[in-house]
Amino acid sequence: MTKPIWIKHITQLATLASEEKGPRSKEAMSELGIIEDGSLWLENGVIQAVGTTKELEKQYEARAEEADIVDATGHLVTPGLVDPHTHVVYGGSREREFEMRLEGATYMDIMNAGGGIHATTRMTREASEEELIEQTTRRLDSFLQHGVTTVEGKSGYGMNLETELKQLRVMKKLQESHPIDLVPTFMGAHAVPPDFKGREDEFVDHLIEDMLPIVAEEKLAEFNDVFCEKGVFTPEQSERILEAGKQYGLIPKIHADEIEPYGGAELAAKVGAISAEHLLKASDEGIQAMAKSGTIACLLPATALYLREQAAAGRKMIDEGVAVAISTDANPGSSPTTSMPLVMNLACISMRLTPAESLTAATYNAACAINRQDLVGSFEVGKQADIVLWNVKSYQELQYLFGVNHVKSVWKKGVQVV
Numbered sequence: 001m002t003k004p005i006w007i008k009h010i011t012q013l014a015t016l017a018s019e020e021k022g023p024r025s026k027e028a029m030s031e032l033g034i035i036e037d038g039s040l041w042l043e044n045g046v047i048q049a050v051g052t053t054k055e056l057e058k059q060y061e062a063r064a065e066e067a068d069i070v071d072a073t074g075h076l077v078t079p080g081l082v083d084p085h086t087h088v089v090y091g092g093s094r095e096r097e098f099e100m101r102l103e104g105a106t107y108m109d110i111m112n113a114g115g116g117i118h119a120t121t122r123m124t125r126e127a128s129e130e131e132l133i134e135q136t137t138r139r140l141d142s143f144l145q146h147g148v149t150t151v152e153g154k155s156g157y158g159m160n161l162e163t164e165l166k167q168l169r170v171m172k173k174l175q176e177s178h179p180i181d182l183v184p185t186f187m188g189a190h191a192v193p194p195d196f197k198g199r200e201d202e203f204v205d206h207l208i209e210d211m212l213p214i215v216a217e218e219k220l221a222e223f224n225d226v227f228c229e230k231g232v233f234t235p236e237q238s239e240r241i242l243e244a245g246k247q248y249g250l251i252p253k254i255h256a257d258e259i260e261p262y263g264g265a266e267l268a269a270k271v272g273a274i275s276a277e278h279l280l281k282a283s284d285e286g287i288q289a290m291a292k293s294g295t296i297a298c299l300l301p302a303t304a305l306y307l308r309e310q311a312a313a314g315r316k317m318i319d320e321g322v323a324v325a326i327s328t329d330a331n332p333g334s335s336p337t338t339s340m341p342l343v344m345n346l347a348c349i350s351m352r353l354t355p356a357e358s359l360t361a362a363t364y365n366a367a368c369a370i371n372r373q374d375l376v377g378s379f380e381v382g383k384q385a386d387i388v389l390w391n392v393k394s395y396q397e398l399q400y401l402f403g404v405n406h407v408k409s410v411w412k413k414g415v416q417v418v
Contacts, residue, residue, distance in 0.1 A: 005042040005414060006060065006067040007387070008053045010077045012394045013038025015050055016364045016378035023296050023323035023368035030356040032395065033378070038077065041067070042385040045413035050379045075408065076394055078359065079378055080149025080386030081340045082366035085277050085298050085327035088143075088153045088182075089136045089167045092123030094332045117157070117191050120332050124157040124167065132170045139330065140180045142338040144418055147388040147407045150181040152327075152370045154225055156190030161211050164188050168220035179412040183370045185253060186212070186221035189233055189241050204237050208244040216248035222371065223274070224250035228257075228264040235263045242271045251371065253298075257282040269293035275325065275369040279312045280304060287313070291321035296369045299361075300329040301346035302337050314351030325365040326358065345402035355399035385414035 015033035018024065024031070039056040041049040049056055060067070097105075097115050110116050124132070143151055153171050158164035168184055175182040188207045196203040215221050224245030228238035242252040252271050256264025258278035265286025268276035275296040276282075282290075282297075290297060297317050304311040318324055326347045329335040337343075340362055347358040367377030375384050389409040392398045398406060410418035 002044065002414065004048070004063070004067040005070065005411070006039070006056070006064070007042070007070040007072050007077060007389070008039040008056065010035070010038040010040070010072040011074055012036060012076045013040070013379070014076065014078045014359060014395050015380070016079055016360065017050070017380050018378070021373070022294065023365050024360055025291070025321050025323040026318060029318060029324070029360045029365070030354060032356050032359060040077070040379065040387065042387075042411070042414045045385055045415070047379055047381055047383050047385050049381065070389070070409075072389055074393060076390040076392050076398060078388050078390065078395070079363045080376060080388055080410065080412065081147045081362050082150045082370070082372065082377055083143065083148050083327050083330070083340055084152045084275065084325050084366040084369035085300065085329055086151055086153050087156060087329070087331035088139050088151060089132055089155070089170050090120050090124050090157045090332055091127030091132060091135065092120060092332070094119060097333065116333060118194065120157050121159050121163075125160070125163045129166055129170055132166070133173060136170060136174060137178060139338055140174065140178050140182070143180060144410055144412070145407065146339050146341055146405055147390075147410055148180070148338070148340050149386040149410065149412050150183065150367065150370070150372060150376050152183045152185055152223075154185040154187040154190075155221070156187035156225070159188070159191060159193040161214065164211060165214065165218070165220065168215065172220060179415070179417045181372070181376070183372065184221045185223040185225050186215045186245070186250065187225040187227075189226035189238070191227065191232060200233075200237065204233070204240060207241060212244055212248055212250070216250065221250060223253050225253040225255065227255040228262060228267060229255065229259055230262055235267050238264075239267060239271060242273070246271075253277065257286065265290050268295045274371065278303070280309060282312070287317055287320055287322060294323070296323045296325050296365060298325045298327055298369050299347070299351060300327055300335065301350050302343050303329045303335040304350065305346060306335050311346070311350035314347060314353050318353070318357060323365050323368065324353070324357070324361050325369040326361040327366065339405065341398070341405060341407075342403060344399055348399050349402070355396050358399055359395050385411055387411040
C-alpha cells in the first residue's frame, strides 16, 4: 500500500471525461471536461476522485494528512498521452538517408542503395534480443519524458518468422519491465521480403499459414496490421491477411492510402478495422465509409512533415464524422521522433485541428485506437492514474507554444516516473 497522492489547485484540469464511451467525433472531440482549480486523488495506482479542489477538500478532509500533496497552481494537468502507432522496436539507425533525401534521392534511390525498410530489417535481424531491449528502452524513456504513458508497437522489421517473433517477444518483456504500457501489433505484412519478389502471393500464404498461428498461440499480439499500398500489398492480399488474423482473435489495423489513393480506407471499413493509419491520400468515399463504420483515422503529421508531403485531411475527416487519433509513427526512416507534444502542435498547424481536438486525438481517441479506453485516456474514477503535469496554464497554451517539451512531471499508475 502506497501513500495516496493529492494533486490540488490545478489551474486547468482537462479530464477528457464524457458519458460517450466510444471514440469521439465531430463536436465531441472538443469536449475536454475542463475543471478550473481542479484536484485529483490517486491511490494504489488508480484515480479515486476527480473534481474541484473545494470538492476534494470536503471529501477527503479526514484523510488529508495521509496524502503526499502536489500543488499544481499555475499548471495544466492532462491524462498521460497515448501513442497508438509506432514501430518502436528496431535495430540500428538510418541518419544517412536523411541527408540523401535532402540531396534529392527518391524513396526508390534509397532502397536501391541498400537503404529503406530493408536496411532496418537487416539490422533488426542481426540484433540480439538484449540489444533490441536496450535500444527500445531508450526510446520508451524518451516517450515518458514527453508525457507519453501508453505506446502501441508494431513488429514488421523481420519479414521472417524468427525476427517477427523476436520483436514481439521484446515488447512482451518490456511490457513487464518498463513503466510504459506497451501494446503489441503483429505487422508481418510490412513489406515483401526480397527473396519473395515476384512471389508475393506465396509470402501472403506463408504469413497466414506459418506466422499468424504462432503469434496467436504465444499470445504475442492484440492487433494485425498490413501495409496496403501499390507495390506492397494489394487490397485483395491485405483483406486476406486481415480476415485470417480475425480468425485468431487479432483485431485488424491497416496502413492505408499513404502514397496514393488505393482503396485502403474503404477496405478498413469493410473488414471492421479498429483504425486506419496514414490516410494522406484517402478518397472522399473512403472517408465516408470510415465515418459510417466507426473506424478511427490514426493520422501521422510528423511523418508527412519529415517526408515533405501534404498532411492528411484531418479537418475534413472530423467534419465528416470520422473519429481522429494522432501518433508519432516513431520509426527510423520516416518519423524518428518520440515527441507527441510536437505531433499535437503539427495536428493544429498542418491538419487544422483545434487545440481541443488535438488533445482528444492524443489521449482518449488514441486510447480507443488501441482498445485501451477503459483504462487510460481520461480522468475517471477507477481508471489508471496516468497523469502529466505541464509547465503551461492551459491546453491552448500547450498547443500554441510549439516545438517545446513542456512536461514537468509524469505519473504512471500513480508512481511518479518523471
